[in-house]
Amino acid sequence: MTVELPTSWRSTLPYLSEPLPPDLTPESASGGGVGVNLPMELVRQSVLEREYWQIPSEVLDAYRKFRPTPLWRATGFERAIGARVPVYMKYEGGNISGSHKLNTALAQAYYYKKAGVKELVTGTGAGQWGTAMAAACALFGLRCRVFMVESSLRRKPYRGVLMRMLGAEIHSSPSGLTAVCDRRADGIGNSLALAIGEAVEYAATHEGVAFCIGSGETYSILHQSVIGIESQAQLAELDAGVDMVVGAVGAGSNFGGIALPFHAEARATGSQPPTLVAAESSTAPKLTRGVYAYDKTDATGSGPLEAMYTIGSDYPIPDAHSAGLRFHGAAKIISAMRHTGDLAATAVTQQEALDAGRLLTRHEAVLPAPESGHALAAAAKLATAGADGMRAERGVLVCVSGHGYLDLAAYEQLLNDELGDEAPSETALLSAVSGLTPVSLGAGTPLLAGGPR
Numbered sequence: 473m474t475v476e477l478p479t480s481w482r483s484t485l486p487y488l489s490e491p492l493p494p495d496l497t498p499e500s501a502s503g504g505g506v507g508v509n510l511p512m513e514l515v516r517q518s519v520l521e522r523e524y525w526q527i528p529s530e531v532l533d534a535y536r537k538f539r540p541t542p543l544w545r546a547t548g549f550e551r552a553i554g555a556r557v558p559v560y561m562k563y564e565g566g567n568i569s570g571s572h573k574l575n576t577a578l579a580q581a582y583y584y585k586k587a588g589v590k591e592l593v594t595g596t597g598a599g600q601w602g603t604a605m606a607a608a609c610a611l612f613g614l615r616c617r618v619f620m621v622e623s624s625l626r627r628k629p630y631r632g633v634l635m636r637m638l639g640a641e642i643h644s645s646p647s648g649l650t651a652v653c654d655r656r657a658d659g660i661g662n663s664l665a666l667a668i669g670e671a672v673e674y675a676a677t678h679e680g681v682a683f684c685i686g687s688g689e690t691y692s693i694l695h696q697s698v699i700g701i702e703s704q705a706q707l708a709e710l711d712a713g714v715d716m717v718v719g720a721v722g723a724g725s726n727f728g729g730i731a732l733p734f735h736a737e738a739r740a741t742g743s744q745p746p747t748l749v750a751a752e753s754s755t756a757p758k759l760t761r762g763v764y765a766y767d768k769t770d771a772t773g774s775g776p777l778e779a780m781y782t783i784g785s786d787y788p789i790p791d792a793h794s795a796g797l798r799f800h801g802a803a804k805i806i807s808a809m810r811h812t813g814d815l816a817a818t819a820v821t822q823q824e825a826l827d828a829g830r831l832l833t834r835h836e837a838v839l840p841a842p843e844s845g846h847a848l849a850a851a852a853k854l855a856t857a858g859a860d861g862m863r864a865e866r867g868v869l870v871c872v873s874g875h876g877y878l879d880l881a882a883y884e885q886l887l888n889d890e891l892g893d894e895a896p897s898e899t900a901l902l903s904a905v906s907g908l909t910p911v912s913l914g915a916g917t918p919l920l921a922g923g924p925r
């Protein structure tokens with residue numbers, strides 16, 4: 473029997489230990505600003521405590537081109553790391569965008585098209601999201617405009633070519649086209665928060681154009697649940713059990729996609745969930761060293777403030793290869809589950825991530841994206857000596873969220889011993905979060921989630 477494409481997305485909103493904290497409105501946040509008009513179905517998917525959501529047939533047809541995605545036991549990788557337990561890989565790199573991002577891009581393009589929008593505009597870091605959006609717009613007959621972080625576009629010019637091949641218009645961010653660029657001097661510089669801010673502003677000032685976002689929103693994590701749902705069926709088919717599920721975290725969609733269906737299943741059946749481990753970059757360590765506070769999701773500060781683990785939206789995140797992980801905050805559902813102890817987190821350096829990527833390349837013949845390398849490095853630690861007090865006893869499932877064919881420059885630096893790592897200092901972190909309102913901090917709780925590392 474082969475595993476079938478899921479026909480519903482699965483939400484874990486009904487099973488949260490505590491309801492999501494409400495957003496703070498723009499008025500209380502930044503003195504008013506642009507609004508983001510979401511199609512009603514995406515709003516419903518973000519707030520309703522409904523477990524199953526039927527996938528529209530048009531989206532299913534598009535999914536069929538690349539799903540179900542492969543899951544296999546990575547025996548070569550296991551041998552290379554000296555694993556004590558089996559390690560299973562779920563691979564999302566086999567579609568045109570090269571990553572999991574297409575799962576939500578297709579759904580979003582479908583809903584925006586139905587709502588009468590003519591053009592979608594977005595911000596992208598690594599470029600996978602921009603490519604996914606470009607592909608989804610091409611499939612659903614929408615125009616597409618992408619603001620891509622300048623350092624990323626410089627490093628990966630072929631991402632830009634691919635998006636243009638798909639018919640999208642690309643701007644290197646800071647683009648000079650939007651007012652939010654003028655705030656570069658304030659330290660928001662060359663970041664995903666700025667690229668997103670530019671896209672938000674562009675959409676708000678142009679007719680028939682809507683802003684869309686790839687990760688972090690509760691609905692995008694819902695769309696990514698196909699990853700976890702398929703994984704559960706594929707593990708069952710292999711008669712395999714795991715006690716740890718790992719994914720890399722930018723804002724949280726691929727991690728949420730692979731991990732949250734396991735949380736929902738455990739709550740629905742009253743069973744013990746596996747430990748859900750978010751692997752983040754040590755250059756943007758919101759879940760291990762950030763604060764749980766109300767913060768902006770982009771550099772305009774125009775949308776509501778959301779409750780998130782954050783290192784501060786104005787913190788100038790050092791330029792790193794894993795651009796998809798260079799985001800200051802975690803999704804509100806991921807943050808809420810971190811706060812209630814329903815998921816764990818560990819930080820991984822760029823060197824560790826790319827080393828793990830090299831191992832996967834050599835021993836599984838799969839070249840992963842540097843972002844996925846973070847999940848692989850965390851999985852390798854959990855399957856061997858352990859990390860941050862966690863150690864797998866049965867097996868580890870890890871999401872290989874994308875391929876690294878357009879990231880070979882990063883691997884070249886690894887091979888030439890030229891990689892750098894820059895973790896934020898405690899002082900820099902404290903100053904970046906000092907103006908934020910905490911969501912809830914008990915007496916004696918340290919302001920930062922971790923301590924100095």
Ligand SMILES: Cc1ncc(COP(=O)(O)O)c(C=O)c1O
Nearest residue numbers: 687722723724725726796843874
């Ligand atoms: C390959 C890859 N993996 C992981 C991530 C981070 O994912 P998320 O934003 O879903 O947390 C990204 C983001 O761009 C990515 O491109």
